[in-house]
Amino acid sequence: MAMIMPAATSNGLLIGSNLDDLRKKMDRPPFKQAFSEMVQRVHDTAEKDRATDKLTSHGWCHSHFFTPAVLEAGFVHAVTGDPAAAAHVARQVGKLVRVYADPPESFYRELGPTGRPSSYFSNVLTGLAVRLCGEGLPPGTYDTLLQLMRTRLIDDCHKPEYYFTHFNAGHNAVVTHVVSAAICSLLFGRECGHPDTDRMIALGRDACIAHLRWGFDDEGTPHEGPMYAFVTLEWVFLYADLLRRHGGEDLFRTRPEFTAILDANINLQLPGFRGVSGFDDCRNTIVAHPMPWLPFTAREFNRPQDLALWHQLHDRTLSLGTWKWSRNWFSVLELLWWDGSPPPSKVPTPPTAHIGQGKAVAVFRTSWNDNATCVTLLGQGRSHNIPDHTHADAGHFSIFTHGELPAYDTAYFNFDEDVHSVVLIDGKPFHHTTQGNLYAGRFMATARHPLLDYVAVDASGARGCMWAHRHFLFVRGAGDTCYLAVLDNINKDNGIHSFAWQLQGNLDTTIRVTGERQAVVEGKASRLDCHFFNPLAEDYPTCPHQLTLTFDQHLHRNIQTGEPETNPRLVADQKGCNGSLMAVIVPRGIAEAALTIRDATASRTFNAFIEHGDFVDQVIYAGDHIYVRLPGVQAESEIAVIRRDRTGRVLDTWTCDGRPVRTD
Known part of the structure; x- marks a missing residue:
């Protein structure tokens, strides 16, 4: 070049x-x-x-x-x-x-x-x-x-070509290491007589491209999590800007990846734009980490939403539980890249859902209102170029509602299944690790529909099972009313095992078991009503499923110090020949009335009725078969949702495979 x-x-x-x-x-x-x-x-x-x-x-x-x-x-x-x-x-x-x-x-x-x-x-x-x-x-x-x-x-980059032919090319430290040497070469290489000046400048370009291509999936979702990938972008933008202004390639015009990454940075935000919802090493939200490139991209790519987000991060002191942040100072790059423009009065409204197929991250929300509900659902996707900061989180869910994060990710030092909101088999992780979990999961299906957003997680290889599937249905009602249906279908090895359904509560939440199959996770302004549905005993006559609800203060490591600490954890421990469980989680404000939920489980078919506002929803899960024969309902799909009004009139239907539902 x-x-x-x-x-x-x-x-x-x-x-x-x-x-x-x-x-x-x-x-x-x-x-x-x-x-x-x-x-x-x-x-x-x-x-x-x-x-x-x-x-x-x-x-x-x-x-x-x-x-x-x-x-x-x-x-x-x-x-x-x-x-x-x-x-x-x-x-x-x-x-x-x-x-x-x-x-x-x-x-x-x-x-x-x-x-x-x-x-x-x-x-x-x-x-x-x-x-x-x-x-x-x-x-x-x-x-x-x-x-x-x-x-x-300039030589302090340890033979950077190695990184680009190995498995670490998209990693934050690799990218910034090579970019730093490239900037030194750009500024001083020829003057100091370094023989590899041109090569180092070109390798800096390659490092930026490696991060853009392999650090993010095609939808712009960061493989290393937002805590590392988005801050690394500061150095990608800096080098790309310097390279262009010194007469080199204009990466902002030649690389198509920028658009998806910038869109994802917006689409992954929590309601009220409080910060990026955390996953991988990030426990809560990303708000304090520098993104000085936002004023730059606002001008470079005509993105007023980036300028609005940058002002939001600077102008508010944000708190979430025991965490507080304030960005009331400006970096050199911000003073250079910001032109003094105030927050724009109008910005495009982002979509209510983001689905990153490669990373296997889905973020669904009811709206962008401050008190809206937002769920982050993980599938444990992997990049071949980032083996670090990866967690055993296939099937994990975090829930943000009414300005709080009652169900969260313990994060950072906490890699294994027992510190995520996933099913823990026989009380132990499949593959214990202290650095990064290399086993991959995937999204095997996703869908958007006026009634709901849907994602299905395949965690079979990540959990060492014949199959381990988790389906999420994020069902919307009027306004910001919603509920999350979590459908598990796990077969370890045709044997009898313990399948412990977990919800990791944030540090300042309280968990109570309120019935044989009900529990509540309560924060200061919000609560999660949790309802569980167990298979009928006659469906497994030689080994009926036993379901026990408990809660504890579960041990994990503090993300800043690494020292032991505990968080409230809800456990629905199911023992049987498979993990077959349906859970319905209803987020609501602390003073809002609870929804009425009725268990009508039938033979080999979970069947729940959820009343909310003017609607009555019927959620049906017939795991492992396509034979739904319920009173007034016939279908050839594993999962179906039927919305009726209070008179019983069918308003809409949805199935996981697009097949019709017949209602009488």
């Missing part, structure tokens, strides 16, 4: 920008206060940094660094000429000299046990800051960095 290299005087992040215009921008509302606060943060950080020679590591696996506020300091100096900011940048260059003196030994010597044999974010952030400071740096600083670039920093 032909590449136009920057001149030695290129200032990197500001290439193509008019510095006088930028200074005027930072001196007017709404930027003036944000920039003033950034200046203060730089001064405070520099003062704290000067007080000790001890280096401290920061960041995650995708963003390891030990040079605090270095990019902010470079930006402050570029705008104001502040010598203290330039001095802070120079001090960080000195840290790079120490840490990269004789790697990997120098990493552990300087950074202690947490030191990793790479700190590529420090490399690129300091490099960008040095370009911003230019001649304002103390004598010798620039030459020192050039020497480091030539001998250490």
Whole structure:
């Protein structure tokens, strides 16, 4: 790929920008206060940094660094000429000299046990800051960095071609590692005389493409979960922007994946746009993680919804149970990419459902109202290029309703079936793991219908079963009224086993068993009424199913500390020759009246009547056969839903395979 290299005087992040215009921008509302606060943060950080020679590591696996506020300091100096900011940048260059003196030994010597044999974010952030400071740096600083670039920093990518021919190409740390080296090459490669400059710049492009193609499925759903994939996009957008402005390929025009990914980032949001519904390593919602690219994509792709979301994340302090976040500060990229536009008055209304087939994630909601109900349903889909941060979550469900998340994902260190809302067979995981669960599930069917949204999960291989199928029916009523029907059909090996249906309650919920086959999960503003349906004893005369409802404080690991903690867990433990169970979960406000639900289970056929508003729904599940013969109903489908009005008149019907339902 032909590449136009920057001149030695290129200032990197500001290439193509008019510095006088930028200074005027930072001196007017709404930027003036944000920039003033950034200046203060730089001064405070520099003062704290000067007080000790001890280096401290920061960041995650995708963003390891030990040079605090270095990019902010470079930006402050570029705008104001502040010598203290330039001095802070120079001090960080000195840290790079120490840490990269004789790697990997120098990493552990300087950074202690947490030191990793790479700190590529420090490399690129300091490099960008040095370009911003230019001649304002103390004598010798620039030459020192050039020497480091030539001998250490650009090569700190560990033969990146390996990543693209192996199984980790879409992983957050791989992508940002290679992109960081590519930015260093873009800014300093030719000037410092590095022989692989062009190759490294091209590999940075390849890393961006690998993340776009293999880090997300075709619908834009992140294979590594939103906690990693969406924050990695910051560096994809940064490099793509720098590459274009330095004369390289315009990835925003040549790569079609951006549209689906940006749509998914919106479509995965919870009602009220409180954040992205969590899955994989993410426990609750993603709201605090930086998405500075939203103002950029709002302009680049004409997406006012991205600007609206960005303002939403900045302007509100969000809380969910014991978690609170506030984004009241601005990053350098946000100050550069935001043009000061207020939240748009009109934005397109996103769809009420998102289905990612490859990742096997479905998000269904009643509406986008603040008090709406939203369910996240997982199928344990896998990408060959991301083996990390994967959980045994085929069939898991999280439920957000009335501003709370009463049924949630324990997440992060908690990989196995016993810490997800799935069926646990014989009280133990199929394949215990402490890093990432490599077994795959899949969506075997999905459907959208005016009555409901539907997804069927095949967890057979993920659970080591002859078959393990879970069907979800998210049925809508008037307004935000809804219920979730969960239909399980599991055959381990034709033997008798325990099949423990689980609902993982959020930390601040209370669970009560209210009847032989009823339980409630209660939060502060919401509750989940849970109803269970067991097969008739005469259907299995030699081994009738035994169903016991219990709840406990279940042990898992805290997602920040890794230390043990507990969460309320509802368990419907069924013993029998198969796992054959229907559950109906009704989310509602704490003061709202309960729905009337009647169990009319017949031979080999679950049959429930749910009354809500002006409607009476009949939900039928005839697992493993296509023979439904009930009073007034005949069908050749495993699953059928019939909606009637209060007089008994049929208003609509649905079946899982599109076949007709005959009603008398």
